[in-house]
Amino acid sequence: MLSTLLLAAVLTTGVPDKKPDLKTPYEKGTGNQTATYNEAIDWYTKFDDAYDEVKMIPYGMTDVGQPLHLVVVSTDKDFDPESIHKKNKRVLLIQNGIHPGEPEGIDATMMLARNYLQDTKLRKQLDNVVLAIIPIYNIGGALNRNSYTRTNQNGPESYGFRGNARNYDLNRDYIKADSRNAQTFHAIFHEWDPDIFFDNHTSNGADYQHVMTLIPTQHNKLNPSLASYLTQTMAPALYEEMKKDKFPMVPYMSTVGETPESGTVAFLESPRYSTGYAALHNTIGFMPETHMLKPFDQRVKSTYKLMEHLIETIHRDSEKIATARAKAKQQTVTQQEFALSWELDTTQVEQIPFLGYGAKHKPSEVSGQERLYYDRKSPWSSTIPYYNTFKPTITVQKPVAYIIPQAWHEVIDRLMLNDVKLQRLGRDTTLTLDTYYITDYKTGQHPYEGHYLHSDVQLRTQEMLRQFFKGDYVVYLNQEANRFLMETLEPQATDSYFNWNFFDSILMQKEYFSSYVFEDLAAEILKNNPDLLQRLEEEKKKDPKLAKNARAQLDFVYHNSPHYEYTHMMYPIGRLMQDIKLPL
Incomplete structure (x- = not known):
């Protein structure tokens, strides 16, 4: 017989009060499924309902007409970004699904956020770290679901499309902000002022043994105080921990030649890209790129572990990050010169460990021509050159x-x-x-x-x-x-x-002249300006085409007269x- 309280609950809600099922669509599948947009939002809605430490906030609209959501995990139940910063807590902004065909971050982050609240040891790391999660950034692309557009990718069985509702690649839209997605992202970014920004991706390119590759903010473009912490402390810690987890990382593979043996060049992310944009605001950025040819479950697991180690590092180094970032912000205010353009410094090269496959050639069954392939029966381990230094080519005084x-x-x-x-x-x-x-x-x-x-x-x-x-x-x-x-x-x-x-x-x-009308005025201008006449004669001697072109000579006079529009x-x-x- 139902108790009085349970009966009241049934009469009030229709069902007994119980915790919602927080198993993710990925976990309910075979390891080759990723959550749809609606599944992800439904899951985060349940997550919000289940925990007072979670709040899902709808921000502005995206191009497809759906709001961009931010899910905040704050163990002291403070969801005011200004208050959070005053408490000297670090904010980690995790973004998923900017390219919805690269979805492992979507699924890994759902499990990560849940586990950090359910596991006492993990939860402790959120004492001084607040998670701000964009479940799926490119909503229009996520709704455009298919199984074919990631031609070379090994799972999942279906996924979203790279272009958004207006067919923009949103990872080229940060600085120009043509999309409503980017405009809403700017509102989130500046309200929450993240210390670290983590933007999950999947890579294309050569075949190799590594599941995870990583693009950090290019250190030469980052403020020195942040660059020093990133290169000497944070990045080495992530590499070391991922190696212990049997997911050894390498930098993103942008090979010098056809295959990785030739070496790789660090990705110089300009502000059109997520991490390049973040660097403009003294936020350390990471763009993890799992390898497309690895099974989807491995890509999800490696993404999960990398985010886990990132949170561990932020928790441990909270004060170091705060100090470095405060110094960077102050130096930006007083800095007098700024680099605007960069080029690779090929004199600076280091050797990094790499796990590859033998690159071989054989006749193509399509064209009959020689084609490249990687032989997974011929794994190798060695070092390859890594070019990770850029130097400014244009510097301007503010x-x-x-x-x-x-x-x-x-x-x-x-x-x-x-x-x-x-x-x-x-x-x-x-x-x-x-x-x-x-x-x-x-x-x-x-x-x-x-x-x-x-x-x-x-x-x-x-x-x-x-x-x-x-x-x-x-x-x-x-x-x-x-x-x-x-x-x-x-x-x-x-x-x-x-x-x-x-x-x-x-x-x-916008304004021009008629030759027959301007002829007399041009002659008067030259008569009253002997220096201009001399310049015209000198130009005619240097340029035979000008000497033979009457209209061009009139144009020369016009451009050097008050009649030419100065704008x-x-x-x-x-x-x-x-x-x-x-x-x-």
């Missing part, structure tokens, strides 16, 4: 402030998304400041993630008096966002907003180099 005309609202919107401190002019103002003119650039011949990217930008700097208007924006370079500002607003930076086409309208001339090729953001009082 201005006192950038002055940004309000017309460039797409840029302003992105600065606001990234927690940049902005002020506005209180009245129309003329200022003498440095202005760039774009003298040359290259543009890709094919679209890349919705843009025709520019590169190899050449500049001329001109000090000039310019008119700005009430409401135009002033961005002082005395804030923690300095590096983000330099790498987005300086045109020569790899992922600058100029290179991503946000300023392309300045590249097109053509003028980068609109001004660089204020002196700290003067502005009407803010």
Whole structure:
């Protein structure tokens, strides 16, 4: 006979009160299944219901019309990021499913979060570490489920698609933020200000024995205090612990030649990528890449173990990480020069242990030509060259402030998304400041993630008096966002907003002249400007084509007269180099 209390529970809820089933879809399967988007959200909803230490928070919308969720695991039940940081706790942001065809992080993180609350020993590590989990970042891609698009991958039996609902690769969208996914991610990132960012992936490429490869933030691009901790303490600890777990890691394989024996080059992640973006804000980033040819269950297990060792390390080194990051943030505020472009230093090379397979060739059954294959019956163990040093090729002195005309609202919107401190002019103002003119650039011949990217930008700097208007924006370079500002607003930076086409309208001339009308005016201009006439004659001697082209000679005069629009090729953001009082 039911007790009075149990009967009341049945009458109230319809079923007796009991803990929900927190076994994951992966655990209920055969080791070759991954949770769908709906299964993952349903599971985290149950997880939230089961534990007061868990809170699932819907943030803004994604391109597919579903909200991006953040699941927070906080053992003292504090879910206020500001309060958490004041308590000197470290925040680990784990992101899954940016490429939903690479889903092992989705399943490993569900089990990890649950186990850390259920296991007393593991739970202790969360005394000073808060887990912030994005269950699936690319929701549109996760809903586009299939079994074929990861052509070379060994499981799971079905999975999501790389492109999001607008067919963006979201791991190229961090700095340009074309997608709603990225815009919502920025809100999460800046509200929670993670100390460590962990973005789970699966790799392509050569075959070898390793299940797990790793991309850490490229140390040359990271603030020295953080770089020192990453390279000397954190990364070695992860490598050592994974080796003990029989998942020996190597750096991500970006081979110098056709096969790994030739060596590998560290991945230089610019801010379009997750870890490159995180580095702009003094957050250490990791992009683990499990090997696509390994069975799915091995990939899930290795991802789980790497995250487990990461939490162990953060728990142990909490104060070291806090100190290094605080120092990095302060140095970013006072730093005077910033590197904008990098190249590999081939004189710096180290040897790393590697477990490979014999690379051989045989005739192709398709083409009859010689083809590469890896013979798993011929494993080998040796060392290979690893190139992990980059040096800056362009370094720029920061201005006192950038002055940004309000017309460039797409840029302003992105600065606001990234927690940049902005002020506005209180009245129309003329200022003498440095202005760039774009003298040359290259543009890709094919679209890349919705843009025709520019590169190899050449500049001329001109000090000039310019008119700005009430409401135009002033961005002082005395804030923690300095590096983000330099790498987005300086045109020569790899992922600058100029290179991503946000300023392309300045590249097109708007006013022209009619030759027959301008002829007389051009003659008068040359008559009144003998120096210009001399320059024209010198140019004609150097360039026979110019000497034979009447229109080109008129154009030369036009470009060197007040009639030529000064805004053509003028980068609109001004660089204020002196700290003067502005009407803010």
